[in-house]
Amino acid sequence: MTLLIPPRTQDIGFTVKRLLPSRLKQRVGPFIFVDHMGPAHFEAGTTAGDVRQHPHIGLATVTYLFSGAMMHRDSLGIVQRIEPGAINLMTAGSGIVHSERLPDDVRENKTPVEGIQTWLALPTEVEDCDPSFAHYASERIPAINLAGMKGRVLIGEAFGISSPVKTASKTIYLDLELAAGAEYQPDFPQQELAIYVVQGEVKISGETIPEFHVGVLDQSAVINTEAGARIILFGGEPLAGDRFILWNFVASSREKVRGAGERWANGGFSMVPGETDWIPLPKV
Numbered sequence: 001m002t003l004l005i006p007p008r009t010q011d012i013g014f015t016v017k018r019l020l021p022s023r024l025k026q027r028v029g030p031f032i033f034v035d036h037m038g039p040a041h042f043e044a045g046t047t048a049g050d051v052r053q054h055p056h057i058g059l060a061t062v063t064y065l066f067s068g069a070m071m072h073r074d075s076l077g078i079v080q081r082i083e084p085g086a087i088n089l090m091t092a093g094s095g096i097v098h099s100e101r102l103p104d105d106v107r108e109n110k111t112p113v114e115g116i117q118t119w120l121a122l123p124t125e126v127e128d129c130d131p132s133f134a135h136y137a138s139e140r141i142p143a144i145n146l147a148g149m150k151g152r153v154l155i156g157e158a159f160g161i162s163s164p165v166k167t168a169s170k171t172i173y174l175d176l177e178l179a180a181g182a183e184y185q186p187d188f189p190q191q192e193l194a195i196y197v198v199q200g201e202v203k204i205s206g207e208t209i210p211e212f213h214v215g216v217l218d219q220s221a222v223i224n225t226e227a228g229a230r231i232i233l234f235g236g237e238p239l240a241g242d243r244f245i246l247w248n249f250v251a252s253s254r255e256k257v258r259g260a261g262e263r264w265a266n267g268g269f270s271m272v273p274g275e276t277d278w279i280p281l282p283k284v
Contacts, residue, residue, distance in 0.1 A: 003216040058121065144158075
């Protein structure tokens, strides 16, 4: 293991554990933002937990829920309910606006909302591509069931299985449950790798990774667990060049993210059809 990253608590209308970006490391492969949302409960008849319209450029958002549900709406006119186990991939490219709101049944039933939300930075040659949206239902995401380990291949290829999710650069994203006494050595040459411990704890070549921490791996890393654990393994090929982050914008230059901020403040983005509320550009 090369680095241990502890979580930072952030309030986005409900509590999230933020792992990336960190002062210790900005990104792992294309992953430049990683939040563990919830678990959170929301009262019926309120808008608590709703995320109003907001813009993105230069990245792809990946939403993966453990429980609950969210309703995605965007400026392309897409309306999509996100259920546990599905993958929502929204490529912002030159610019997109979306909202994420809680369905009424989730509030009424007080269903806990929990999941992982990530951003994938785009390669410089496609960071200004046309925006797009893809939804992959849970049943399309392949499962694995091996001795001492089971899980799902969310993005990329592992254990001889390929996910249908298409990304702009080589990416690996796995949801794995390790049995007590399991051992796993990831083998993804030329890819940067890290794990996030969702539940339990693991050891990486003898070093303990506590619950809710990220461990950045070296190529010889061996993952062991004594009592069982659930981990997210993520990473991919390193992206060339620097990336700059301003609010919800990611780009290869400061000028692009500043320009996107001015564009949002001046009403230059297409908005979500039928929605009127939006998040103003934060003062920095």
